[in-house]
Amino acid sequence: MLNSQTITEGNVKNPSLENIAEVQDFWVLLKPRVMSLSIFSALVGLILAPGEIHPVLGFTAILLTALGAGSAGALNMWFEGDIDARMERTKTRPIPMGRLTPGAVLGFGLTLGIAAVSLMGLLINLFTASLLAFTILFYVVVYTMWLKSRTTQNIVIGGVSGALPPLIGWAAVTGSLSLEPMLLFAIIFSWTPAHFWALAILCKDDYNKANLPMLPNVAGLEKTYIQILIYTGLTVAVSFTPYILGFSGAFYGVIAIGFGLFFIWKAVELYLKKEEKNARSLFFTSIFYLFAIFSGLALDRLLFGGVG
Amino acid sequence: MPDRSEMHRKMRGRNFAVLAVLVSLVILIAVATYVKLGGGF
Numbered sequence: 521m522l523n524s525q526t527i528t529e530g531n532v533k534n535p536s537l538e539n540i541a542e543v544q545d546f547w548v549l550l551k552p553r554v555m556s557l558s559i560f561s562a563l564v565g566l567i568l569a570p571g572e573i574h575p576v577l578g579f580t581a582i583l584l585t586a587l588g589a590g591s592a593g594a595l596n597m598w599f600e601g602d603i604d605a606r607m608e609r610t611k612t613r614p615i616p617m618g619r620l621t622p623g624a625v626l627g628f629g630l631t632l633g634i635a636a637v638s639l640m641g642l643l644i645n646l647f648t649a650s651l652l653a654f655t656i657l658f659y660v661v662v663y664t665m666w667l668k669s670r671t672t673q674n675i676v677i678g679g680v681s682g683a684l685p686p687l688i689g690w691a692a693v694t695g696s697l698s699l700e701p702m703l704l705f706a707i708i709f710s711w712t713p714a715h716f717w718a719l720a721i722l723c724k725d726d727y728n729k730a731n732l733p734m735l736p737n738v739a740g741l742e743k744t745y746i747q748i749l750i751y752t753g754l755t756v757a758v759s760f761t762p763y764i765l766g767f768s769g770a771f772y773g774v775i776a777i778g779f780g781l782f783f784i785w786k787a788v789e790l791y792l793k794k795e796e797k798n799a800r801s802l803f804f805t806s807i808f809y810l811f812a813i814f815s816g817l818a819l820d821r822l823l824f825g826g827v828g
Numbered sequence: 829m830p831d832r833s834e835m836h837r838k839m840r841g842r843n844f845a846v847l848a849v850l851v852s853l854v855i856l857i858a859v860a861t862y863v864k865l866g867g868g869f
Contacts, residue, residue, distance in 0.1 A: 540835060540838060540839070541842075542838060542841075542842055543841070543842050543845040543846065574863045576856075576859055576860055576863045576869075577860055577863055577864065579856075580856060580857075580860040583856065639857065642861075642864075643857070643860045643861065643864050
């Protein structure tokens, strides 16, 4: 929570040009980059799901998923105002800058979340709405409020919320879940640690300042490199399952092998060279990898019907 | 002292952007409701 030193009565009640909130500040609260992964993975879930959904309802489901993700981002920033103020990476966010009060951010996040879940229930189906509500609550309560400041496994368990959007897209079409969307979940869930620990290596000093128990700070870099290697291998192994179980065809199989080997190589390179530039390279590779894998799954279905 | 006209310009821009987003959302919700209730295009 924000302490009173970060925001003063003065800079809220007597706004100057520097601390008047603009549309941009509300946009930042939505964590647009995190949101883009949610939109993309939910869209792939929607494409892969059997059955049909009216394009307007499909678009609505994706938009509501995005709003739900945005509300989770805003509620995260409301809770972490004082932590954000201590970190270089986050100190220019709207609350530490005094451009938005914690109360305004809380109101914005709650309104957005309640609206997104309610509309999902009314316009799509109740099951999808409950999945969206669970995703938001997991990110805000379990990850942000409970795990993040308590354990090095914070992002491992917190990865559940990031891995749920493809299930939301799938459920919007079918109203239920099956093994195939669970594999999509498993891919993102196993991918999350390598991705975030690569970032945590780069922001090690920042996390120290904020007193957050990220793996590189607590267990050391060597153990982090090994953990990254293990989770990268696991991710690539899991990414083969849609092909092995016959949910996707040879096109996807080739993509999973090609990009999987590249992802593993980057993790091995970090383990061997142990330099910051290798962590940065792995971080960007992990984003590129997930995009490629999910695009591969969607294209395989759209172009070849998913049979090899 | 802040430049009042600059401040007003920013606030006008903000209000317009928020209004545009809200109107778009209302239209989308109306169309989605129409489709959900069985209406076709």
